[in-house]
Amino acid sequence: SAVISQKPSRDICQRGTSLTIQCQVDSQVTMMFWYRQQPGQSLTLIATANQGSEATYESGFVIDKFPISRPNLTFSTLTVSNMSPEDSSIYLCSVYTGNEKLFFGSGTQLSVL
Amino acid sequence: KQEVTQIPAALSVPEGENLVLNCSFTDSAIYNLQWFRQDPGKGLTSLLLIQSSQREQTSGRLNASLDKSSGRSTLYIAASQPGDSATYLCAVKDAGNMLTFGGGTRLMVKP
Numbered sequence: 733s734a735v736i737s738q739k740p741s742r743d744i745c746q747r748g749t750s751l752t753i754q755c756q757v758d759s760q761v762t763m764m765f766w767y768r769q770q771p772g773q774s775l776t777l778i779a780t781a782n783q784g785s786e787a788t789y790e791s792g793f794v795i796d797k798f799p800i801s802r803p804n805l806t807f808s809t810l811t812v813s814n815m816s817p818e819d820s821s822i823y824l825c826s827v828y829t830g831n832e833k834l835f836f837g838s839g840t841q842l843s844v845l
Numbered sequence: 846k847q848e849v850t851q852i853p854a855a856l857s858v859p860e861g862e863n864l865v866l867n868c869s870f871t872d873s874a875i876y877n878l879q880w881f882r883q884d885p886g887k888g889l890t891s892l893l894l895i896q897s898s899q900r901e902q903t904s905g906r907l908n909a910s911l912d913k914s915s916g917r918s919t920l921y922i923a924a925s926q927p928g929d930s931a932t933y934l935c936a937v938k939d940a941g942n943m944l945t946f947g948g949g950t951r952l953m954v955k956p
Contacts, residue, residue, distance in 0.1 A: 742886070773948070774934065774947060775889075775934075775936075775946045777944070822886065824888050824889070826889075831894070832877060832894060832896075833879065833891045833894050834879060834889075834891060834936070834944070835891060836881075836888035836889040836890070836891075837888050838887055838888045839886065839887050839888040841886045
């Protein structure tokens with residue numbers, strides 16, 4: 733299994749500001765995944781973060797809006813930039829373990845006013 | 846493009862009942878299927894992972910089955926308890942490593 737520490741657990745932010753979400757994994761992993769879960773919806777993949785290279789973004793998500801850092805094999809950050817109320821969601825990081833199970837952080841519940 | 850559907854969207858049962866949650870997918874060429882539990886405002890907890898070559902997996906009161914040919918998986922919860930109240934999601938992984946989530950079933954078990 734994997735233990736993922738995600739911070740902050742929740743935040744209320746003003747329109748136009750930015751929030752950086754951190755995820756720390758208790759073991760080294762090649763890829764970390766960032767998801768968004770809008771209210772009442774299922775999960776949508778934002779991007780895949782690889783150590784030592786730029787993140788790979790899914791259709792509809794761009795680096796200017798969701799910059800990602802991956803400085804080492806246990807840590808990653810996702811920034812939600814220039815926020816609007818439409819960005820209010822739960823943001824989740826996740827990793828695969830050796831047995832191919834996907835493990836998630838505890839999530840960041842973001843509300844934008 | 847893979848589409849994953851979970852029915853029902855919400856379910857309310859009395860404590861002690863056995864229940865079945867359904868997950869269907871449109872493309873049977875899957876690599877594996879995973880069931881998750883999500884508590885309100887929280888992350889997802891992995892429950893069971895079924896590889897494409899397997900028919901079922903069991904953990905405690907939970908049993909997940911997979912029928913690739915019909916594009917279906919079920920999660921069986923025996924002797925439900927109020928602590929089982931949560932949203933249950935299934936996710937299908939294809940050979941290209943793309944993961945597609947269902948919309949989830951919101952379960953409430955009443956004491």
